[in-house]
Amino acid sequence: xxxINANAKSPEEENAESAVIENSKWVDGVxxxxxxxxxxxxxxxxxxxxxxKWQDVELNTSQxxxxxxxxxLAHFYAAVLLLKSIRRVWQLSDRLSRSRLFGKITSTGGxxxxxxxxxxxxxxxxxxxxxxxxxxxDPSAWFAQFSVPLLxxxxxxxxASDADCAPSANNFV
Numbered sequence: 001x002x003x004i005n006a007n008a009k010s011p012e013e014e015n016a017e018s019a020v021i022e023n024s025k026w027v028d029g030v031x032x033x034x035x036x037x038x039x040x041x042x043x044x045x046x047x048x049x050x051x052x053k054w055q056d057v058e059l060n061t062s063q064x065x066x067x068x069x070x071x072x073l074a075h076f077y078a079a080v081l082l083l084k085s086i087r088r089v090w091q092l093s094d095r096l097s098r099s100r101l102f103g104k105i106t107s108t109g110g111x112x113x114x115x116x117x118x119x120x121x122x123x124x125x126x127x128x129x130x131x132x133x134x135x136x137x138d139p140s141a142w143f144a145q146f147s148v149p150l151l152x153x154x155x156x157x158x159x160a161s162d163a164d165c166a167p168s169a170n171n172f173v
Contacts, residue, residue, distance in 0.1 A: 013092045017101050019085035026078045028110035034071045035147055038154035041067075045154075065155045115139040 009017070037054070041064045044052055050061050059066065089098060106116045117138035134141035 016088040016092050020089050023082035023085050024105050024113050027082050028112045030075045030078050031112045038150045041154040112140050
């Protein structure tokens, strides 16, 4: 009976673990929003539609940077909350509990955290003070690397029109 109670988590530890789980879902949700917005904007540009509505605001595809700026700030804020909740769990729990929590998140989370490889290697940087290296075996690292050109393409200029495809004398010069 003493062993069962010794392994029981305090309410504070359970709350801290719940915060990590929910904050990781929030980060994943913001990243999904960015991915879906980028894909939609690229498709709009490819079919030649320039105007779209986001959060009841009319925008032009040339203003996509506004959407991604807002979502980037949301990602930064959610990541800060996630890091704070991780630090809290680190203070309250033992190594085995932290390992189980990481396993739970990486086996049940969304595409940006599922299969995540622990980012244990870090280096000091001038911008955010610490930078964690993504392992090349990490599925979320591959997904992040795929997403960067997608965001650049979504915010860049793509124009498709029938005139671009129509044969003309200038096409043959």
